[in-house]
Amino acid sequence: MKFSCRHFFRILLLLWLAAYSGMLSAKTWYVGILAPRGVQAAQQEWQPWLNWLSTQWENETFILVPMQLADAEQMIADKRVNFVLAPQAQFLSMKTGVEMRWLATLNRMDMAQPKAAELVGSAVWVRKDSGLQDIAQLRGKTIAAVQENAFGGFLLGYKLLYDAQLRENRDYSLVFTGYPIDQTLLLLDRKQVDAAIAPLCLMEEMQSRGVLDSAQFQLLHPVNNHSACAGSTELFPNWSLAALPDVPDSLATRLGSLLLQNQADVLLPGWSPVVASTRVEEILHSIYRHPFQQSVWAGIKNWVNEYKTWVGITLLLVALSFLNYAWVSWLAWRRQKQITQAYEQMRTYERMMMHADRLNILGEMASGIAHEVNQPVSVIRHYAEGTRYRLQKQQTHTELIPVLDKVIEQVERITQIIENLRKWAKSERNDQSVPVNIAQAVAKSVQFVRLQNDRHPMNIHINIPADLVLLTVPSVIEQVLVNSLLNCWQQQATQVDMSIRYFEEPFLGITIADNAGGFSQEQLEFPFVPFRTNKDQGLGLGLVICERLMRVIGGSLLLDNRSDGIAGAVVTLKLPLKKHSDPKGVKASS
Amino acid sequence: MKPDTLPIHIVDDDASVREALLYLLQSLGYDAQTWPDGRSFLDGADIGKGGVVILDIRMPHLSGQELYQLLIEAKSTLAVIILTGHADVPMAVEMLKKGVVDFLQKPVALAQMDVALENALAQAERNLLCCRLRSLYASLSPREKQVTELVLQGKTNRMIADELYIAVRTVEVQRASAMQKMQVDNLPEFVRAVNQACMKP
Numbered sequence: 193m194k195f196s197c198r199h200f201f202r203i204l205l206l207l208w209l210a211a212y213s214g215m216l217s218a219k220t221w222y223v224g225i226l227a228p229r230g231v232q233a234a235q236q237e238w239q240p241w242l243n244w245l246s247t248q249w250e251n252e253t254f255i256l257v258p259m260q261l262a263d264a265e266q267m268i269a270d271k272r273v274n275f276v277l278a279p280q281a282q283f284l285s286m287k288t289g290v291e292m293r294w295l296a297t298l299n300r301m302d303m304a305q306p307k308a309a310e311l312v313g314s315a316v317w318v319r320k321d322s323g324l325q326d327i328a329q330l331r332g333k334t335i336a337a338v339q340e341n342a343f344g345g346f347l348l349g350y351k352l353l354y355d356a357q358l359r360e361n362r363d364y365s366l367v368f369t370g371y372p373i374d375q376t377l378l379l380l381d382r383k384q385v386d387a388a389i390a391p392l393c394l395m396e397e398m399q400s401r402g403v404l405d406s407a408q409f410q411l412l413h414p415v416n417n418h419s420a421c422a423g424s425t426e427l428f429p430n431w432s433l434a435a436l437p438d439v440p441d442s443l444a445t446r447l448g449s450l451l452l453q454n455q456a457d458v459l460l461p462g463w464s465p466v467v468a469s470t471r472v473e474e475i476l477h478s479i480y481r482h483p484f485q486q487s488v489w490a491g492i493k494n495w496v497n498e499y500k501t502w503v504g505i506t507l508l509l510v511a512l513s514f515l516n517y518a519w520v521s522w523l524a525w526r527r528q529k530q531i532t533q534a535y536e537q538m539r540t541y542e543r544m545m546m547h548a549d550r551l552n553i554l555g556e557m558a559s560g561i562a563h564e565v566n567q568p569v570s571v572i573r574h575y576a577e578g579t580r581y582r583l584q585k586q587q588t589h590t591e592l593i594p595v596l597d598k599v600i601e602q603v604e605r606i607t608q609i610i611e612n613l614r615k616w617a618k619s620e621r622n623d624q625s626v627p628v629n630i631a632q633a634v635a636k637s638v639q640f641v642r643l644q645n646d647r648h649p650m651n652i653h654i655n656i657p658a659d660l661v662l663l664t665v666p667s668v669i670e671q672v673l674v675n676s677l678l679n680c681w682q683q684q685a686t687q688v689d690m691s692i693r694y695f696e697e698p699f700l701g702i703t704i705a706d707n708a709g710g711f712s713q714e715q716l717e718f719p720f721v722p723f724r725t726n727k728d729q730g731l732g733l734g735l736v737i738c739e740r741l742m743r744v745i746g747g748s749l750l751l752d753n754r755s756d757g758i759a760g761a762v763v764t765l766k767l768p769l770k771k772h773s774d775p776k777g778v779k780a781s782s
Numbered sequence: 783m784k785p786d787t788l789p790i791h792i793v794d795d796d797a798s799v800r801e802a803l804l805y806l807l808q809s810l811g812y813d814a815q816t817w818p819d820g821r822s823f824l825d826g827a828d829i830g831k832g833g834v835v836i837l838d839i840r841m842p843h844l845s846g847q848e849l850y851q852l853l854i855e856a857k858s859t860l861a862v863i864i865l866t867g868h869a870d871v872p873m874a875v876e877m878l879k880k881g882v883v884d885f886l887q888k889p890v891a892l893a894q895m896d897v898a899l900e901n902a903l904a905q906a907e908r909n910l911l912c913c914r915l916r917s918l919y920a921s922l923s924p925r926e927k928q929v930t931e932l933v934l935q936g937k938t939n940r941m942i943a944d945e946l947y948i949a950v951r952t953v954e955v956q957r958a959s960a961m962q963k964m965q966v967d968n969l970p971e972f973v974r975a976v977n978q979a980c981m982k983p
Contacts (some may be wrong), residue, residue, distance in 0.1 A: 548817040567867060571798045571801075
């Protein structure tokens with residue numbers, strides 16, 4: 193008894209093991225079915241067919257996986273489903289990268305009472321009260337659609353807009369509602385959008401459910417089709433079943449032929465051979481939404497992955513060159529700032545020079561005019577006073593005496609005006625003597641002249657001791673130097689030599705010798721005649737002013753021609769040597 | 783016309799000014815000679831004869847200053863008035879130091895010119911006198927000059943005789959001769975004349 197009992201258990205275990213191994217060989221297949229109208233509707237519709245399918249194999253089980261359009265792409269990519277049943281057009285616009293074997297196309301379409309999303313097509317709806325009649329009028333409007341990759345719920349409508357030359361963002365804005373697809377029309381109904389791209393038959397279905405009153409809406413771009421639904425585009429009725437790569441060929445083939453053979457059972461959907469998808473591809477191409485067209489970015493990604501090192505190095509080089517560029521830019525900016533600053537300083541100096549020059553010219557002109565006017569005024573005064581004196585002495589025509597007095601009065605007025613003019617001309621000068629390093633003053637003047645005249649290069653050779661310091665008026669020295677150098681330049685000199693000339697105490701000279709031909713005999717005999725010039729635009733006051741400036745500081749300006757065989761002028765600034773308390777002070781010994 | 787006046791010269795490069803100045807001077811009762819520049823003045827005028835020169839400063843060839851310098855070097859007895867259109871203080875000071883009578887600025891007033899001319903004429907007279915006395919003094923013999931010098935020191939004839947180791951009589955003769963040559967009659971005039979002659983012009 194004990195033995196038989198044990199035997200019985202052993203047999204039971206074996207049976208169980210056998211049953212278990214049978215269960216192990218059975219396989220579960222997941223069939224992803226697009227469920228545009230929700231999970232329940234999908235289950236209700238497709239569970240019987242899946243049950244039937246499972247009965248056709250002993251060990252294979254088929255499980256319904258309702259898919260939302262948004263998830264479908266990911267689910268396929270993740271291999272969470274083995275079969276897919278969906279509108280073929282829809283899947284062409286997906287970028288899953290997974291190869292699909294299309295097994296059969298569903299031909300169970302009840303054309304008389306189609307349901308939304310069974311037939312693939314778009315209907316573009318607006319509210320009747322909006323008055324919109326044409327696709328082109330949607331410019332500037334907001335349009336609702338299901339999803340960016342929804343074929344009927346967006347792409348077909350998008351093509352209509354595209355063909356009407358309307359471009360996303362530029363001409364209209366889009367609102368994607370996602371699933372459930374009812375949202376598109378509900379937004380339109382609530383006036384949150386101006387138009388809606390709805391999947392075909394959605395309006396009719398919602399009307400029949402009593403959600404919307406279709407009389408309130410207007411279809412744009414109506415196109416005749418063989419269904420009972422109003423649509424704006426052609427229809428793509430092809431729901432097809434596809435096997436994904438992990439389904440063995442034998443199973444796929446058997447399933448295909450099983451579906452095509454079994455046409456008898458009315459309760460089950462009927463199938464026909466796969467319909468070609470050329471037209472869908474054409475449409476996707478025309479609106480640049482075909483998966484292969486969009487793979488450029490993906491291609492770049494792959495390429496980058498493949499050449500990671502090189503891309504890294506290139507990026508590093510780009511970054512380095514950018515840094516380098518930034519560094520160089522900064523250096524350039526800093527240098528430019530320095531140059532600008534130096535230039536500004538030079539400009540200020542130039543302005544000061546110009547100002548001093550203007551005042552000098554004005555002073556010289558005032559004094560020149562005063563002198564010139566003085567002569568005729570003297571003449572008038574002499575005649576008037578002489579005549580008055582005679583009349584008074586001879587006691588004749590004494591009635592003329594007051595007249596002559598008036599003349600004399602006016603002459604005195606003129607004299608006063610001239611006197612004021614002269615005073616002004618003399619007052620505008622700052623004659624503060626300070627220790628001046630002659631070499632530095634010369635260098636400053638030379639630099640100024642060089643900057644002024646870089647067109648015509650003039651070689652200036654300076655031979656002046658660096659430690660020579662004189663107590664004098666720097667602005668005068670610089671102005672006379674600049675004027676003299678500019679004269680050389682204007683006379684087309686190419687070589688100028690500047691040096692120190694030692695006079696008898698207490699004088700010292702700065703000489704400027706050029707090679708521009710020299711002075712004429714007349715110029716040397718009458719050196720400082722105002723308003724005499726050989727330049728077109730000169731006033732003829734340059735040398736006159738320089739001479740006067742030199743006299744003001746107790747020196748003089750000497751003009752001569754070179755005696756060393758070179759045809760050129762020598763201008764000498766003869767400066768008085770004033771004692772200066774600085775121990776470095778005046779150093780004039782040769 | 784004042785009959786006994788010395789000649790007056792006007793040196794100015796501006797003809798109108800020359801003429802007007804001449805007219806003014808004539809109104810005041812003087813006569814004058816006009817010269818267009820320093821060179822023609824030096825060539826044409828008798829600068830040894832004495833008189834007054836009214837000089838412009840800014841002139842071609844010779845400036846007023848240079849002309850004046852030449853006059854000084856020539857020991858001229860001419861009294862100089864500077865009449866310039868562009869006077870400045872340093873120049874005026876320098877010229878006055880050198881001995882010009884007046885430094886006037888154009889356009890000059892009649893009264894000013896009158897005063898300046900009177901001063902200048904007086905100066906010219908003095909110059910002439912001085913010049914004459916100096917030439918008289920120059921005609922003295924060395925011994926006469928020796929005696930004259932001691933006379934001016936206030937010494938008596940005897941003291942002079944002792945000092946020079948000569949007879950008192952000789953001193954008297956020399957002294958009388960000197961006074962005669964200097965064209966004076968008494969001691970005070972003699973002292974003044976010799977003093978003027980030895981002064982610088």
